[in-house]
Amino acid sequence: MTVMRDEEIDPLLEKLDLAQKARLLTGASTWRTHAEPAVGLRALTLSDGPAGVRGETWDERETSLVLPSPTALAASWDEHLLTDLGALLASEARRKGVDVLLAPTLNLHRSPLGGRHFECFSEDPLLTGRTGAALIKGIQSGGVAATAKHFVANDAETDRLIVDVRMDEQTLHELYLAPFEAAVAAGVQAVMSAYNKVDGVTMSASPLLERPLKEDWGFEGPVVSDWGGVRTLLDTARSAQDLAMPGPDGPWAAGLLAALEHGLVSPAAVDDKVRRLLRLAGQVGALGTPRPARRPVIAPGAQRALLRRAVAAGSVLLRNAGELLPLDRAGMRSVAVIGPHATAVRVQGGGSAEVFPEAVVTPLAGIEAALDGAAEVTHHRGLPPSGRPLPLDRSRDPRTGTPGVLVRLLDADGDELHAEHRLSGRIVEPSVVVDGAAAVEIRALVRPDVGGVWTWAVGGWGAISLSVGGETVLSGTFPVDSDDPTRVHVAPPLHRARAELVAGEEVEVVARRSLAPGSGVATVLAAAPPAGDAASALAEAVAAARAADVAVVVVGTTEESESEGQDRESLGLPDGQDALVRAVARANPRTVVVVNAGGPVALPWHSRVPALLLTWFPGQEAGGGLADVLFGRAEPGGRLPTTWGAAQDDVPVLGTAPAPDGRLHYAEGLHIGYAAWLRSGAVPAYWFGHGLGYTSWEYEDLTAPATVRAGDSFNVRVRVRNSGRRRGREVVQLYLARNGSAVERPARRLVGYAAVTAEPGESTVAVIRVSGRALAHWSATRHGWETEAGDFALLGGRSAGDLPLGTTLTALAARRPSGTDADGGTEGSGERSPVML
Numbered sequence: 149m150t151v152m153r154d155e156e157i158d159p160l161l162e163k164l165d166l167a168q169k170a171r172l173l174t175g176a177s178t179w180r181t182h183a184e185p186a187v188g189l190r191a192l193t194l195s196d197g198p199a200g201v202r203g204e205t206w207d208e209r210e211t212s213l214v215l216p217s218p219t220a221l222a223a224s225w226d227e228h229l230l231t232d233l234g235a236l237l238a239s240e241a242r243r244k245g246v247d248v249l250l251a252p253t254l255n256l257h258r259s260p261l262g263g264r265h266f267e268c269f270s271e272d273p274l275l276t277g278r279t280g281a282a283l284i285k286g287i288q289s290g291g292v293a294a295t296a297k298h299f300v301a302n303d304a305e306t307d308r309l310i311v312d313v314r315m316d317e318q319t320l321h322e323l324y325l326a327p328f329e330a331a332v333a334a335g336v337q338a339v340m341s342a343y344n345k346v347d348g349v350t351m352s353a354s355p356l357l358e359r360p361l362k363e364d365w366g367f368e369g370p371v372v373s374d375w376g377g378v379r380t381l382l383d384t385a386r387s388a389q390d391l392a393m394p395g396p397d398g399p400w401a402a403g404l405l406a407a408l409e410h411g412l413v414s415p416a417a418v419d420d421k422v423r424r425l426l427r428l429a430g431q432v433g434a435l436g437t438p439r440p441a442r443r444p445v446i447a448p449g450a451q452r453a454l455l456r457r458a459v460a461a462g463s464v465l466l467r468n469a470g471e472l473l474p475l476d477r478a479g480m481r482s483v484a485v486i487g488p489h490a491t492a493v494r495v496q497g498g499g500s501a502e503v504f505p506e507a508v509v510t511p512l513a514g515i516e517a518a519l520d521g522a523a524e525v526t527h528h529r530g531l532p533p534s535g536r537p538l539p540l541d542r543s544r545d546p547r548t549g550t551p552g553v554l555v556r557l558l559d560a561d562g563d564e565l566h567a568e569h570r571l572s573g574r575i576v577e578p579s580v581v582v583d584g585a586a587a588v589e590i591r592a593l594v595r596p597d598v599g600g601v602w603t604w605a606v607g608g609w610g611a612i613s614l615s616v617g618g619e620t621v622l623s624g625t626f627p628v629d630s631d632d633p634t635r636v637h638v639a640p641p642l643h644r645a646r647a648e649l650v651a652g653e654e655v656e657v658v659a660r661r662s663l664a665p666g667s668g669v670a671t672v673l674a675a676a677p678p679a680g681d682a683a684s685a686l687a688e689a690v691a692a693a694r695a696a697d698v699a700v701v702v703v704g705t706t707e708e709s710e711s712e713g714q715d716r717e718s719l720g721l722p723d724g725q726d727a728l729v730r731a732v733a734r735a736n737p738r739t740v741v742v743v744n745a746g747g748p749v750a751l752p753w754h755s756r757v758p759a760l761l762l763t764w765f766p767g768q769e770a771g772g773g774l775a776d777v778l779f780g781r782a783e784p785g786g787r788l789p790t791t792w793g794a795a796q797d798d799v800p801v802l803g804t805a806p807a808p809d810g811r812l813h814y815a816e817g818l819h820i821g822y823a824a825w826l827r828s829g830a831v832p833a834y835w836f837g838h839g840l841g842y843t844s845w846e847y848e849d850l851t852a853p854a855t856v857r858a859g860d861s862f863n864v865r866v867r868v869r870n871s872g873r874r875r876g877r878e879v880v881q882l883y884l885a886r887n888g889s890a891v892e893r894p895a896r897r898l899v900g901y902a903a904v905t906a907e908p909g910e911s912t913v914a915v916i917r918v919s920g921r922a923l924a925h926w927s928a929t930r931h932g933w934e935t936e937a938g939d940f941a942l943l944g945g946r947s948a949g950d951l952p953l954g955t956t957l958t959a960l961a962a963r964r965p966s967g968t969d970a971d972g973g974t975e976g977s978g979e980r981s982p983v984m985l
Contacts, residue, residue: 234286459773
């Protein structure tokens with residue numbers, strides 16, 4: 149990418165008048181910025197993209213590759229893989245004409261109840277920062293800008309537009325800002341400001357955008373708002389916020405020019421904003437006449453192979469009693485695959501990050517393909533239908549008779565303005581915008597395979613009606629009750645009704661909703677069959693498990709329990725899945741439980757199942773990657789990026805809801821994740837960093853320098869030996885502790901890690917580079933980094949709770965005056981120094 153210098157950009161600024169400059173700082177549409185021919189600037193196209201690149205349209209016919217969820221990516225602890233996946237995202241972005249990808253999400257897993265947990269990497273700032281930096285490197289290697297979001301402390305969804313997060317200065321810098329600092333050090337080209345407030349100031353007006361982001365860290369790109377995040381004029385325009393999205397309307401579009409003309413906003417501040425936008429445009433080839441860049445094209449087969457490899461790399465084997473896994477394909481005659489998630493697998497989280505895959509390999513399909521007739525494979529849900537209406541997908545378009553639905557835009561008289569065929573009853577937006585449209589209608593022909601009372605639902609706002617077989621079953625007006633963009637424009641509430649159907653008898657179903665300013669156009673037509681008999685479904689699954697050589701139970705969360713826009717109410721698995729696991733495990737001692745969830749779930753039965761495998765939301769190649777792990781074609785490479793408790797009541801930091809005054813106090817300070825568990829004295833089910841492979845390891849020796857000058861980086865060497873029977877990969881982790889510290893510290897914290905591979909019986913050495921920042925703490929008195937002289941403990945092992953090796957290192961005072969560290973910054977003086985990845 150070309151990096152434009154200020155002396156190249158400033159002559160372009162001189163060609164623009166105030167009106168042109170002000171116009172550039174609000175989006176031209178939902179996903180595009182304004183073009184400006186006077187300086188050779190074309191529009192920039194932005195897109196959501198943490199786990200796939202959607203592009204400008206929200207249309208299931210416009211498919212995208214679906215990566216494993218960010219939690220799964222962090223679970224790989226594999227930065228080379230992340231860089232490869234980032235390059236894949238860049239390839240997808242270029243295919244869709246996208247210049248700026250709104251990823252990665254660098255907020256922390258403060259509470260397992262966080263509704264957007266799946267879109268964030270981990271509970272630890274170092275792992276999050278290194279994972280995010282690797283993904284950024286891959287994205288930007290492909291000529292596409294990455295965007296670090298959501299700056300900062302957007303760690304929960306409850307009241308996310310208005311919540312006021314409060315924390316002490318040390319916690320802010322050591323935990324929540326740290327991943328963003330790492331992203332800037334990695335060269336990220338855009339940063340997104342969050343919806344929430346920090347210390348009473350909304351982030352789009354926050355002084356944190358200036359310092360530390362721009363002034364201290366040297367970030368040179370633009371700060372783009374979260375969609376609708378700029379809600380006022382003067383405070384945001386005077387801040388270091390640079391681009392207000394979406395457009396064309398908004399506070400800046402309505403008033404920024406007048407504020408400039410009346411001297412209420414500094415022209416120099418606006419020039420800086422435009423300069424940053426032009427710099428970004430130059431980097432992605434949207435300014436002037438860029439030379440065509442030669443980018444490697446990743447063949448479809450290689451794309452799928454990479455995504456399949458990523459499934460295995462992020463899968464965490466939590467438990468493997470008796471070495472049940474990997475399964476011996478040659479020694480099996482039958483496998484019972486049980487659970488609704490075996491066929492209705494969740495490959496991604498819900499909300500703004502959602503994309504539409506061309507095809508999904510389900511766990512059942514992956515297992516069947518792996519066995520390829522060598523063993524009989526049966527499937528039983530084990531649970532009756534949940535009763536939750538799902539977007540209609542087994543229907544016909546009444547006009548063409550092809551699978552799908554008919555979507556019409558109608559005027560105020562009910563006359564058709566536009567019609568299109570769609571594949572599903574979930575319509576986030578029609579393919580065109582039509583002036584004068586007053587209603588959206590979805591029509592479908594449905595032939596039920598089960599008779600009885602069905603539950604129907606229409607999602608949307610305004611006047612809503614639903615008819616089934618010519619009979620109106622729902623009619624009412626439902627005013628907008630939220631200004632959350634996701635709720636309004638992506639996932640509106642479902643309004644339910646019931647209607648009896650006859651098996652095999654086709655009926656026409658018609659849903660209609662009115663359109664009004666501020667209510668979006670998203671419309672959903674959904675249905676659920678009659679509830680089945682729970683006892684019979686469970687009995688059939690148990691009988692199948694008892695008769696099989698191996699039972700594989702796939703359980704997980706639903707979109708209602710884990711999605712953007714809302715925090716979780718419970719860590720429990722929904723729909724009786726715990727009872728299903730217990731029953732199957734009693735019936736077959738060779739039971740493998742697979743957890744399909746984006747974040748932690750309660751596992752009350754975890755110690756009573758022989759094998760427990762976590763696959764997260766694994767992306768479109770879910771079943772293939774799972775089968776690779778189950779049958780030993782690949783080792784489960786994952787290590788937990790978040791500590792998992794057996795029960796919700798055990799979790800030491802849980803609350804996500806603000807107090808009645810709108811404030812959410814991070815009263816735990818530095819003690820989140822494994823640090824909170826260590827302080828509480830409770831023992832989780834599985835520690836941060838935990839994960840088993842298909843071999844065993846002995847930790848033999850740890851060596852480190854006896855002394856380190858404050859601010860200097862250093863290496864730690866950990867020797868490990870593969871004591872098992874297979875080649876394997878181990879993630880060697882290094883933690884730092886200090887007893888008797890004069891400052892607040894967690895009991896221990898991750899300061900480095902490295903992965904090694906070895907053959908059976910072979911020893912190898914993991915060399916872990918530790919940043920000079922690792923020994924430092926943030927001083928709220930001097931507002932900078934300081935290092936406390938004295939002894940620190942270095943602990944090496946396989947998780948935050950399993951650290952068999954240790955040594956002592958002595959930190960010496962910084963060189964005087966305020967000696968320069970190995971990264972070019974200063975330590976021990978209260979001054980700021982750059983982070984090292």
